[in-house]
Amino acid sequence: MKRFILVDYEKCHGCNSCTLACSFAKTKEFNPTRASVTIVHLPDQGNLTFPVLCQNCLEPPCLEVCPAQAITRDEESGVTSINEKLCIGCKLCVMACPIGGPWVDARESRIMKCDLCEGDPKCVKYCGFEALQFVSAEEAAYKKRKEGAKKLSELLKKQG
């Protein structure tokens, strides 16, 4: 069953546990700038914090543009991954992705992106607020509808 990481920005507190867990899992270092997830802080927009990460697109622009064909998509898991042996570091994928999925790990001279940690994403595991959830499409849809219904019912109650 295909699962993906569902982001609920309203629950994010900006603690950065996700970026620390990701960077440690992938680079053995606690360093938010070396993680495949980034917390965007918007101080003058209601102090919002927003996790941004690769969405593992169905039609990944990174995969389409890679001249070395180093990026492939696994049909079963839906994960798009970069084959380090074939990657030449040209950064065309970095240029192609509109949300900043692939990023350059300058320390190790390689291009990284979220690979869902082989089905056990660390960011989800260590998020204490359920801002990141590892769900199937059906689960995600159900959760959203449930929350939507709650909000709507509160709104209707206010209207009386």
Place this chain on the structure above:
Amino acid sequence: MSMGNMKKEILILGNSGVALSAIRTIRKIDKKINIAVISKEGEPFYSPVLLPYYIQGKIPKCSLYPFGFEFYEKNTVEILCGKKVQKVSGKSRKVLLENGSEFAYEKLIIATGASPFIPPIPGIKNRGIFGLRTVEDADLILGHLGRRVVIVGAGAVGIGIAVALRKKGLEVAILDQIDISQFLAGMVDLEIAQEIVKNLEENGIEVFLNQNALDMEFYGNPIQGIRGSGLNLKCDTAILATGVRPNLAFIDPHEISLGSKGGIVVDDRMMSSCPDVYAGGDCVEAVNFITGVKENNPIWPNAVEQGKIAALNLLGIPTVYRGFIKENVINLFDKVLFVAGEMRGEKKCCDERQKLSRIISQNGVIRGCQILGAPEKYGMYLRMIQDGYETDPLSPLFEKDFFWMSKWRGVKKRKNTVHQSLKKSRA
């Protein structure tokens, strides 16, 4: 799959970015429709983007061919390699090859790419003077390289080759006739141009600009050097990277219109002036999304996108090609240059330690971007240019992940075919 004689439903001339993209797009939608490819080279698909890394020694030859010929079998695509096209007759829907074979088609995609300009001096390659566009070029270069190489042309390709060969350990010099104010065809401002040249020189590449092209001559057979206008550069190899010209000798320009650079002019469906003849990649002149003017834009991501759109339209799925945005990533020594869009307009600089950035806007809308420094999430800047984000206030633009930020600031972006930065000036 070898080529049969039957009429082709979809015939593709060329076997690189556009062909791969078109085949993938078509097969996602229609597994059965007949597709045939005619390629002048004898190899399976490869991308010329990899060639500097190959001559550097960073990747082995087999990495150039990620799919091999199995790709065509797997995707039920007929392929005929090592054959050049002599003539395309749009009216009779036939393609004639140099060996006399003829193939009829229903729909045609011309994707024959472009080749580096090499002066028509007989035996020039035997002297050690090459272009770098094909695997054959790369192997010739590798077979000839000694210790000193001169690259003629300080464009994106020339710089890429120079950096690759310097990293390989050779002595490298770059020559160009331009002045530094015209560096990279105006895609970078003077300060960034100077930093780039400094980065190259600090790492052992000699850069000679303002060279009078008419005065220069190669001497020696095999080549011993290049001289002219007070310069005498010894070398054992010269690589010409002064620009590419579309490979379209087989076109009748009365039938398939060509533009000022000799590329096939295509409309917003990637179709040429001849019905059912589509074209894409380095051999076309398509609309520049920001300026609205048709231009040749011979870069890899352009070919991939155009191949996809041509394929969709060819299958009867009307898809508008909104136009390209000039974009490039150049890997220097420990620094990367990213440029995108158009550079005429109001310029705002945001320099930090180890990083120079420029945002160019017109009528309050971003249209160009230059960043020299550590790699960043370039795609987001490109997206901002594409969607015509408004640039006031500017300071958040250089924070990471401002893409989301501008959404929350209620910045409007519109899905028009005319770039926002042009719209207001017309009012």
